[in-house]
Amino acid sequence: MQRIYKFAGYISCVHCGLNLRCKTGNSSVDYGYYKDMARARALPCPAGGYLQVRTEHVMQQFGELLQGLRLPAYWRDMVREQMIEAAQKAGFDQEAMEREKERLRLKRGRILKQHRDGYIEDEEMEAEVAAVELALRALEVPETNGRLVDSRDGRGTPRYGHAYLGTWRA
Numbered sequence: 065m066q067r068i069y070k071f072a073g074y075i076s077c078v079h080c081g082l083n084l085r086c087k088t089g090n091s092s093v094d095y096g097y098y099k100d101m102a103r104a105r106a107l108p109c110p111a112g113g114y115l116q117v118r119t120e121h122v123m124q125q126f127g128e129l130l131q132g133l134r135l136p137a138y139w140r141d142m143v144r145e146q147m148i149e150a151a152q153k154a155g156f157d158q159e160a161m162e163r164e165k166e167r168l169r170l171k172r173g174r175i176l177k178q179h180r181d182g183y184i185e186d187e188e189m190e191a192e193v194a195a196v197e198l199a200l201r202a203l204e205v206p207e208t209n210g211r212l213v214d215s216r217d218g219r220g221t222p223r224y225g226h227a228y229l230g231t232w233r234a
């Protein structure tokens with residue numbers, strides 16, 4: 065059976081830093097190993113360079129890690145702030161966007177008027193208004209309730225990320 069090593073390339077020996085190599089276990093068992101190849105490659109490793117960890121143990125530890133992850137309390141603001149920054153860097157044009165919003169509002173007004181005057185059916189009006197509102201919503205600037213959000217504000221926001229990977233003990 066072909067085994068998939070999901071963590072290949074992501075975990076390394078905590079002692080020598082070498083990436084662990086995938087290693088198929090005995091055919092009678094349902095797991096493989098990630099193995100430190102330092103000794104086989106004659107590289108120095110304080111732990112001997114031959115330790116290995118069962119794939120299922122890595123899986124379990126990763127599950128615990130995911131469960132322990134907590135998003136920072138202000139993650140929405142942080143994402144918004146980053147989106148605004150990215151848009152500004154990409155040459156975001158506030159005025160052009162306002163013009164487009166105004167154009168969409170006028171279009172919505174025309175659709176409603178056509179409907180009132182009996183030129184278009186309910187269904188068509190609803191579909192067109194929905195399309196306009198969708199476009200309008202896509203243009204909404206993420207609001208930050210009038211305040212600038214600083215994600216580096218010392219609220220003790222927990223940091224998380226890849227730093228945890230690679231600390232499995234082989």
Ligand SMILES: [Zn+2]
Nearest residue numbers: 077080100109
């Ligand atoms: Zn090692």
